[in-house]
Amino acid sequence: MRYGMAIDTKKCVGCADCVVACQTENSVPHGYARDWIAETVSGRYPYLELEIRSERCNHCDNTPCVRTCPTGASHVIEGGIVIVTPEECIGCGACIESCPYDARFTHPDGYATKCTFCDHRVKNGQDPACVSVCPTHCMYFGDLDDPNSEVAKIVARRKWKVLAPEAGTQPQIYYLV
Amino acid sequence: MKTTRRDFLKISSVAAGGLVFAPVLNWVPGFLKSDKPIPDDSKAKRYPNYCEVCFWNCAGWVYTDHDNKIWKIIGNEDDPHSNGRFCPRGTGGVGMYYDDDRLKKPLKRIGEAGAQQFVEIEWEEAIETIAKKMQEIAGKHGPESFALFNHGSSGKHFADLFNAYGSKNIAGPAYAQCKGPREEAFQVTFGHALHSPEPLDIRDTRCLVLIGSHLGENMHNGQVQEMAEAIDKQATIITVDPRFSTAASKSKFWLPIKPATDMALLLAWIHVIIEEELYDRKYVEELTFGFEQLKAHVKDYTPEWAYGITTIEPDVIRATAREMGAASPAVIVHPGRHVTWYGDDTQRLRAVAILNALLGSWGRRGGFYLPEKAKLPKYPTPENPKPTWTWRDVMPGQYPLASLPVTNVLVDASHPSYLGKHKVKAWMVAGTNLIATMPDLKRTIEAIQNLEYLVVIDTMPAEITGYADIVLPECTYLERYDMMRISEHRIPTFALRMPAAEPRWESKPGWWICKQIASKIGKGDYFKYEKYEDVLDFQLKEMGSSLEEMKKAGVKTFHRKEDLYFVEGHPHVFDTPTGKIELYSNLMIENGFDPLPKYITHAQPEAGFYRLIYGRTPAHTFSRTTNNANLNDLFRENPLWVHPKTAREWGLKTGDKVWLKNHQGVVSHFSTKVRVTERIRHDSVYMAHGFGRTDERLTRSFGIGISDTELISDVKIDKETGSTGMRSNFVTFLKENPHNSDKKEA
Ligand code: SF4
Numbered sequence: 001m002r003y004g005m006a007i008d009t010k011k012c013v014g015c016a017d018c019v020v021a022c023q024t025e026n027s028v029p030h031g032y033a034r035d036w037i038a039e040t041v042s043g044r045y046p047y048l049e050l051e052i053r054s055e056r057c058n059h060c061d062n063t064p065c066v067r068t069c070p071t072g073a074s075h076v077i078e079g080g081i082v083i084v085t086p087e088e089c090i091g092c093g094a095c096i097e098s099c100p101y102d103a104r105f106t107h108p109d110g111y112a113t114k115c116t117f118c119d120h121r122v123k124n125g126q127d128p129a130c131v132s133v134c135p136t137h138c139m140y141f142g143d144l145d146d147p148n149s150e151v152a153k154i155v156a157r158r159k160w161k162v163l164a165p166e167a168g169t170q171p172q173i174y175y176l177v
Numbered sequence: 178m179k180t181t182r183r184d185f186l187k188i189s190s191v192a193a194g195g196l197v198f199a200p201v202l203n204w205v206p207g208f209l210k211s212d213k214p215i216p217d218d219s220k221a222k223r224y225p226n227y228c229e230v231c232f233w234n235c236a237g238w239v240y241t242d243h244d245n246k247i248w249k250i251i252g253n254e255d256d257p258h259s260n261g262r263f264c265p266r267g268t269g270g271v272g273m274y275y276d277d278d279r280l281k282k283p284l285k286r287i288g289e290a291g292a293q294q295f296v297e298i299e300w301e302e303a304i305e306t307i308a309k310k311m312q313e314i315a316g317k318h319g320p321e322s323f324a325l326f327n328h329g330s331s332g333k334h335f336a337d338l339f340n341a342y343g344s345k346n347i348a349g350p351a352y353a354q355c356k357g358p359r360e361e362a363f364q365v366t367f368g369h370a371l372h373s374p375e376p377l378d379i380r381d382t383r384c385l386v387l388i389g390s391h392l393g394e395n396m397h398n399g400q401v402q403e404m405a406e407a408i409d410k411q412a413t414i415i416t417v418d419p420r421f422s423t424a425a426s427k428s429k430f431w432l433p434i435k436p437a438t439d440m441a442l443l444l445a446w447i448h449v450i451i452e453e454e455l456y457d458r459k460y461v462e463e464l465t466f467g468f469e470q471l472k473a474h475v476k477d478y479t480p481e482w483a484y485g486i487t488t489i490e491p492d493v494i495r496a497t498a499r500e501m502g503a504a505s506p507a508v509i510v511h512p513g514r515h516v517t518w519y520g521d522d523t524q525r526l527r528a529v530a531i532l533n534a535l536l537g538s539w540g541r542r543g544g545f546y547l548p549e550k551a552k553l554p555k556y557p558t559p560e561n562p563k564p565t566w567t568w569r570d571v572m573p574g575q576y577p578l579a580s581l582p583v584t585n586v587l588v589d590a591s592h593p594s595y596l597g598k599h600k601v602k603a604w605m606v607a608g609t610n611l612i613a614t615m616p617d618l619k620r621t622i623e624a625i626q627n628l629e630y631l632v633v634i635d636t637m638p639a640e641i642t643g644y645a646d647i648v649l650p651e652c653t654y655l656e657r658y659d660m661m662r663i664s665e666h667r668i669p670t671f672a673l674r675m676p677a678a679e680p681r682w683e684s685k686p687g688w689w690i691c692k693q694i695a696s697k698i699g700k701g702d703y704f705k706y707e708k709y710e711d712v713l714d715f716q717l718k719e720m721g722s723s724l725e726e727m728k729k730a731g732v733k734t735f736h737r738k739e740d741l742y743f744v745e746g747h748p749h750v751f752d753t754p755t756g757k758i759e760l761y762s763n764l765m766i767e768n769g770f771d772p773l774p775k776y777i778t779h780a781q782p783e784a785g786f787y788r789l790i791y792g793r794t795p796a797h798t799f800s801r802t803t804n805n806a807n808l809n810d811l812f813r814e815n816p817l818w819v820h821p822k823t824a825r826e827w828g829l830k831t832g833d834k835v836w837l838k839n840h841q842g843v844v845s846h847f848s849t850k851v852r853v854t855e856r857i858r859h860d861s862v863y864m865a866h867g868f869g870r871t872d873e874r875l876t877r878s879f880g881i882g883i884s885d886t887e888l889i890s891d892v893k894i895d896k897e898t899g900s901t902g903m904r905s906n907f908v909t910f911l912k913e914n915p916h917n918s919d920k921k922e923a
Pocket of ligand 1: 228229230231232233234235259262263264265266267268396397398399798
């Protein structure tokens with residue numbers, strides 16, 4: 001079992017509903033976000049391209065954050081979801097520094113936090129909040145190891161890229177391009 | 178400064194209760210303690226509602242947490258407006274409820290000119306004062322001289338109140354500042370206005386043409402969803418926009434048109450479609466009127482002619498026309514929504530309607546479907562009194578095509594310069610911030626200063642509340658029952674709104690406010706129910722449902738009675754004088770207008786000035802959401818898009834602060850930051866609408882960004898409908914603060 005996500009940049013309009021839904025679902029304090037929208041513009045007027053991406057923790061296979069964590073608060077649970085246990089976190093910030101995606105931040109209560117793939121929902125068979133609300137249906141979540149899952153199928157069928165592959169983290173969010 | 182009797186008041190001086198604010202970043206509501214477990218959807222309580230953050234009115238569920246506090250809002254799967262998925266504003270609707278800047282208690286203006294302030298009063302006093310004033314004004318000038326400006330669901334209760342009172346001077350900016358010209362152009366052409374949500378079959382279209390319509394930035398939810406579906410199905414998108422919008426980035430063709438020349442492009446498209454016989458011949462023969470006149474009319478509107486005007490190359494004009502022709506009838510030339518641009522808007526939208534007619538898209542799969550609506554029985558009320566005059570009498574004979582009252586005519590009738598006999602003396606403003614909605618701010622304020630009385634009802638302290646004699650705090654849509662949502666769609670539906678929480682502070686539902694006022698002015702018969710649930714239960718029972726059932730379902734759908742599209746061989750009669758789709762319109766001639774749309778040259782900016790283009794961001798609805806903590810988090814300030822060439826000439830870099838001055842010398846209150854981007858033409862600048870709030874009580878949005886509306890002083894009125902064209906203002910950059918001190922006032 002390997003949870004992962006595919007995000008279709010052709011459909012995403014960058015509305016950030018994923019961001020608001022995450023904030024309300026997970027009670028992320030105002031001023032912080034576990035997911036965000038990135039835009040890349042290329043070309044010169046009038047020959048332009050715009051890529052819009054909904055970004056978050058990549059729940060990597062090779063996790064620098066977990067390696068750098070001195071207490072074991074950052075760890076990997078079933079399906080490859082990377083999690084922080086607040087009670088075990090001492091707020092040293094090493095994981096935040098080590099993440100090439102800048103996916104982590106210090107919660108005002110003093111511990112490192114980030115996207116959980118909504119593990120509390122996933123264990124009930126629901127999609128993460130961001131995926132479940134997206135008005136454009138541009139996000140797919142599921143078990144990449146199951147060739148019949150929607151996400152595995154679309155990753156097999158479409159052209160994709162991952163972010164910062166050179167960091168060697170083996171990220172598990174696939175951007176369909 | 179000359180003081181007037183209605184100085185703008187920053188209510189903060191007295192309303193002490195709401196004055197202490199923690200900085201946004203540290204604000205964590207008590208119930209959101211991070212160590213609390215996240216509720217489980219299947220066990221959490223949920224209440225049906227339909228969203229009031231925008232006019233799309235998506236139906237959904239409001240979930241509460243372990244402490245029965247509002248937690249999140251999620252779409253209702255049975256709702257065709259949302260298909261179970263809200264847009265970011267709807268999801269962020271919780272921020273409206275939790276906003277501590279909300280209006281909390283009725284406020285009353287007291288004191289002499291120049292030394293005025295608001296004091297908090299009890300509801301009873303507020304209602305009594307308003308009722309007395311309404312009776313006094315009715316006695317002195319007639320009830321007609323009291324006008325209502327309204328918006329949204331609760332605006333409808335106030336309309337009921339005014340109809341009972343005897344005034345039909347009830348207008349919403351949704352008409353003359355938004356879709357008025359579109360509605361009338363489609364009415365003239367197809368005998369059917371488009372209403373909301375527009376009956377566009379985007380999900381099955383083969384070709385979607387967007388003209389200045391930035392779907393994906395405006396989150397007209399159902400349409401954005403269907404556009405994504407169309408992208409999946411590889412439909413062609415053609416976007417005409419001086420800006421490389423999100424939609425443009427999803428398009429096969431981006432036509433970066435010179436602003437204000439859209440009509441030339443539309444006429445050239447019509448020319449090519451007729452010339453190259455790309456139109457739906459059978460459809461045009463059977464269902465339309467005036468093809469030959471149209472053909473003769475567009476003879477000289479060639480792509481080569483349009484090139485010089487629009488800067489769009491003839492090849493591109495032809496190629497895009499052919500795409501449309503190839504997709505016909507599954508093609509949509511999108512009619513847009515906010516279409517009040519240049520003052521010839523009804524004619525431009527006529528051209529859009531004609532183009533759709535030629536392509537045979539009306540009543541066809543992938544074009545415009547035929548919407549259906551369920552009928553809700555009316556809760557019994559007495560007949561409304563007949564007013565002796567209406568807004569139409571203010572300027573007799575003007576704007577003959579306007580089918581709804583025109584806000585700006587009511588402003589005109591309130592202005593000191595109006596010498597006619599149908600003067601408006603008082604306003605009630607419910608749920609619309611006229612200061613940020615109406616162009617020509619100076620004129621609006623002059624009209625306000627000339628009023629005998631102004632009552633404002635809102636959830637938030639918007640700028641308009643600062644001019645009021647009485648301010649009434651309405652509770653949000655999450656805290657009240659309201660009328661059923663009934664709308665046209667592929668399938669007829671109803672949706673229920675019920676409270677998920679008690680109103681915070683002393684805010685009250687609109688229906689309650691209206692009922693109280695009505696009973697005090699002797700119109701209690703019109704609001705005979707005890708509570709709004711009685712009305713809902715009555716109506717729902719008549720429909721074979723009940724309030725109890727709807728509380729569980731939220732949305733009820735019905736079977737269609739007619740076909741969704743035209744059926745081959747079934748003749749269709751259109752609700753037009755000829756019974757056909759009117760390409761050529763005698764009705765237009767009878768009203769003194771061109772029967773076919775013509776190209777008119779609009780002014781272009783002088784050297785050093787740039788056309789001010791404004792639009793939406795997915796995070797906000799007008800000016801009303803800029804202070805919402807959830808949505809403010811996403812988009813706080815409206816950067817000014819500037820092309821690199823222009824930026825070079827002015828020595829501007831991304832992040833630089835600028836103020837703007839328009840071609841009539843109007844200077845923005847506040848500054849915003851420059852965003853240098855290739856995504857805009859060099860002759861235009863762009864920013865999101867709704868920023869530059871001048872009311873200090875808005876702790877998150879006060880003073881942030883520039884208000885586009887305050888720079889729109891040059892208004893081009895559409896002669897057919899009276900709508901206010903707002904895209905004819907040109908601005909230049911001010912790099913130094915043009916205001917002497919940092920103290921700003923409205
Ligand atoms: S489109 Fe968004 S803001 Fe508008 S009604 Fe739907 S969810 Fe609410």
